[in-house]
Amino acid sequence: MNVAVVGATGAVGETIVQVLRERKIPVERLGLFASRPRNGVQETSAEALEDYDTVFFAGSDEASSEFVPPILERGGVVIDNSSAYRMRADIPLVVPEINASAILPEHRLFPVGNCTAIILCVALAPVRDAAGLKSVNVATYQAVSGAGRAAIDEFDAGEGPFVRNVVPQIGEFGGDGYSGEETKVRDETRKILDLPNLPLYATTVRVPVRTAHSEAVFFETERDTTIEELSAALKRARGVVFHSEGIVTAREVEGTDEVHVARLRSAGDDKRHFQMWVVGDQLRKGAATNAVQILELLLARGMIPAALDSLRSFARPSSFDYARQGRATQDDIRSGRHNIPP
Numbered sequence: 296m297n298v299a300v301v302g303a304t305g306a307v308g309e310t311i312v313q314v315l316r317e318r319k320i321p322v323e324r325l326g327l328f329a330s331r332p333r334n335g336v337q338e339t340s341a342e343a344l345e346d347y348d349t350v351f352f353a354g355s356d357e358a359s360s361e362f363v364p365p366i367l368e369r370g371g372v373v374i375d376n377s378s379a380y381r382m383r384a385d386i387p388l389v390v391p392e393i394n395a396s397a398i399l400p401e402h403r404l405f406p407v408g409n410c411t412a413i414i415l416c417v418a419l420a421p422v423r424d425a426a427g428l429k430s431v432n433v434a435t436y437q438a439v440s441g442a443g444r445a446a447i448d449e450f451d452a453g454e455g456p457f458v459r460n461v462v463p464q465i466g467e468f469g470g471d472g473y474s475g476e477e478t479k480v481r482d483e484t485r486k487i488l489d490l491p492n493l494p495l496y497a498t499t500v501r502v503p504v505r506t507a508h509s510e511a512v513f514f515e516t517e518r519d520t521t522i523e524e525l526s527a528a529l530k531r532a533r534g535v536v537f538h539s540e541g542i543v544t545a546r547e548v549e550g551t552d553e554v555h556v557a558r559l560r561s562a563g564d565d566k567r568h569f570q571m572w573v574v575g576d577q578l579r580k581g582a583a584t585n586a587v588q589i590l591e592l593l594l595a596r597g598m599i600p601a602a603l604d605s606l607r608s609f610a611r612p613s614s615f616d617y618a619r620q621g622r623a624t625q626d627d628i629r630s631g632r633h634n635i636p637p
């Protein structure tokens with residue numbers, strides 16, 4: 296299987312390359328592309344991408360809009376971290392822990408959701424399943440690396456708008472007063488959780504943290520529930536690390552693939568209002584790891600024909616995480632559960 300990464304010099308693109316290696320994805324040839332060529336990274340062009348079966352995009356919406364269609368026309372598979380295709384009704388927005396079943400055999404294009412929305416959804420899906428979700432209010436504390444490589448470099452140099460600051464605007468404001476990020480979080484969370492009418496209000500804020508997004512989440516359930524029931528659901532949930540005591544902070548979760556939930560508590564006496572603190576590395580689970588998990592699902596389902604030969608010659612025990620865990624079933628592999636640490 297030949298794999299290309301477009302936007303390979305960006306924060307997400309670099310992390311995709313790292314996660315592909317870590318998870319031992321059977322890649323025969325890895326092509327790195329960016330808008331400008333440099334040290335082993337080629338300039339992106341439709342012709343250059345013709346040699347690749349599977350292409351990850353981690354660049355601008357414009358790059359995805361231009362280069363994705365020709366890849367799909369020739370039968371290639373695209374996993375796209377831009378927002379260009381996320382809200383198309385005919386295209387699933389997959390978070391493997393939550394909605395792997397949304398993938399159909401004919402699908403070739405897989406957008407990866409907004410990082411803040413993915414982290415939020417991994418924490419909210421167990422709540423939805425345990426007691427239903429009636430409404431959500433979230434305030435975010437988003438890392439500078441979510442704004443891209445240039446913002447990180449500026450921040451590391453002690454410069455730019457995020458040093459000694461808290462900035463309550465991510466993206467442009469719309470006519471309703473919500474920022475682009477807030478609108479994405481609302482719309483994509485509804486799509487991923489399959490709750491199209493969920494009342495969800497976000498305030499998204501950039502804070503002087505290098506990596507990992509934190510989210511203060513207030514939610515109302517459909518049914519009466521308890522801290523015990525919700526704790527049990529979160530403990531069981533794939534991809535969640537539940538902290539029944541203490542706190543968890545952004546710096547501690549840098550470089551990890553799980554979404555951490557702490558400070559679950561009641562917000563009233565009616566058994567339907569609760570709050571929790573949610574933290575996740577947005578470059579990994581919020582972007583690169585989610586993208587690579589989608590590829591793992593496609594490989595396990597035989598949806599990347601060019602990969603079958605390399606998979607056959609690939610040493611089975613090391614090819615997927617399930618072997619490392621040594622306890623996944625075929626069903627786990629098909630549904631993607633094998634990729635999620637216990």
Ligand code: 2RA
Pocket residue numbers: 409410411437438440441442443465476577
């Ligand atoms: C951010 N959610 O943090 C976005 C990712 N680009 O700005």
